[in-house]
Amino acid sequence: xxxxxVAGAELQSLALGQxxxxxxxxxxxxxxxxxxxxxxxxxxxxxxQVLLYDQRGHxxxxxxxxxxxxxxxxxxxxxxxxxxxxxxxxxxxxGHSMGAxxxxxxxxxxxxxxxxxxxxxxxxxxxxxxxxxLFNATSxxxxxxxxxxxxxxxxxxxxxxxxxLLQRLGALLFDTTLRQDVLAxxxxxxxxxxxxxxxxxxxxxLRSPCLAAGERLAKLLPQAQLKLLSCGHYIPEExxxxxxxxxxxxxxxxxxxxxxxxxxxxxxxxxxxGVLP
Amino acid sequence: MSxxxxxxxxxxxxxxxxxxxxxxxxxxxxxxxxxxxxxxxLESIEFVKIADAIQAHYGNQLxxxxxxxxxxxxxxxxxxxxxLVDYIAGTLAPAQA
Numbered sequence: 001x002x003x004x005x006v007a008g009a010e011l012q013s014l015a016l017g018q019x020x021x022x023x024x025x026x027x028x029x030x031x032x033x034x035x036x037x038x039x040x041x042x043x044x045x046x047x048x049q050v051l052l053y054d055q056r057g058h059x060x061x062x063x064x065x066x067x068x069x070x071x072x073x074x075x076x077x078x079x080x081x082x083x084x085x086x087x088x089x090x091x092x093x094x095g096h097s098m099g100a101x102x103x104x105x106x107x108x109x110x111x112x113x114x115x116x117x118x119x120x121x122x123x124x125x126x127x128x129x130x131x132x133x134l135f136n137a138t139s140x141x142x143x144x145x146x147x148x149x150x151x152x153x154x155x156x157x158x159x160x161x162x163x164x165l166l167q168r169l170g171a172l173l174f175d176t177t178l179r180q181d182v183l184a185x186x187x188x189x190x191x192x193x194x195x196x197x198x199x200x201x202x203x204x205x206l207r208s209p210c211l212a213a214g215e216r217l218a219k220l221l222p223q224a225q226l227k228l229l230s231c232g233h234y235i236p237e238e239x240x241x242x243x244x245x246x247x248x249x250x251x252x253x254x255x256x257x258x259x260x261x262x263x264x265x266x267x268x269x270x271x272x273x274g275v276l277p
Numbered sequence: 278m279s280x281x282x283x284x285x286x287x288x289x290x291x292x293x294x295x296x297x298x299x300x301x302x303x304x305x306x307x308x309x310x311x312x313x314x315x316x317x318x319l320e321s322i323e324f325v326k327i328a329d330a331i332q333a334h335y336g337n338q339l340x341x342x343x344x345x346x347x348x349x350x351x352x353x354x355x356x357x358x359x360x361l362v363d364y365i366a367g368t369l370a371p372a373q374a
Binding site for chain 1: 318319320321322324325326329330333342343345346347348349350352353
């Protein structure tokens with residue numbers, strides 16, 4: 001594990017495997033590099049280098065007071081890529097939820113540095129999709145009530161893990177600019193999306209509240225394909241095996257298609273509800 | 278428990294304590310039966326740090342990432358300390374531990 005300094009924060013990062021670089025970005029609040037680590041990043045690292053990092057305020061990275069906007073987070077991503085000597089690209093990017101919005105924002109700024117892009121349940125615009133679930137709690141007391149009741153039981157968390165989740169969310173929501181940064185996150189401009197000439201894989205959950213955002217992106221992005229999985233928003237946790245098959249197929253188009261067929265008939269995934277993006 | 282296993286267990290306990298780095302873990306009685314999830318109540322990110330620290334300690338004698346590959350987060354922290362020790366002790370020859 002390595003620590004990388006960015007503006008106002010220190011980020012914890014991890015590199016797995018060797019070969020062409022693929023960087024994976026986790027989602028907001030409850031996400032960190034463990035979201036990808038064993039189920040998805042490790043298998044993918046058998047044939048490439050996989051880079052993971054905890055975004056500012058998440059996992060083992062420091063709690064930055066500000067800089068949760070997409071411009072700063074795309075700068076953070078650039079610094080991580082520079083650290084691993086692939087800052088000029090081409091790199092494959094995979095992001096879930098807020099991580100997908102960061103990856104997309106980076107690709108729109110630096111399309112020549114991105115080889116392929118995978119957006120997993122990207123909630124664009126975040127101010128419509130993320131804000132309601134995240135910002136219902138307007139005080140620490142209300143947050144504690146929500147986390148200790150509904151959220152922790154939905155995520156199967158108890159005891160120490162529940163306390164730590166509450167601490168992290170309290171710090172992110174009340175000690176940083178996260179709330180105002182997310183409320184300021186508009187959709188990316190349609191003209192910029194229409195001009196993004198990159199292969200893009202969109203993976204959305206059939207029961208995700210963000211599904212309409214995926215359908216919209218599929219129409220706007222010129223080289224996008226939309227794949228739907230039978231789950232909700234938390235695809236890396238709810239349907240990791242199915243997501244891995246989609247990623248392998250998209251990233252290794254020449255691999256044996258019979259060995260990587262998605263078991264659509266047997267796809268039954270228990271929904272996880274009530275957890276933050 | 279063989280002395281080889283005991284050495285590996287001591288190393289794993291050391292990495293758990295260093296990673297968690299809170300007062301309670303110093304006195305917590307960690308053994309082969311201890312579960313990362315139910316007993317230590319570790320977060321998945323802490324398990325990743327512990328696995329990475331053990332991998333860094335043993336270097337290329339071990340392929341802990343490949344061993345964990347394909348396991349879900351829930352399987353990952355559902356492991357016991359003994360599961361991890363068995364994998365490490367079984368992979369390393371006693372002289373290397």
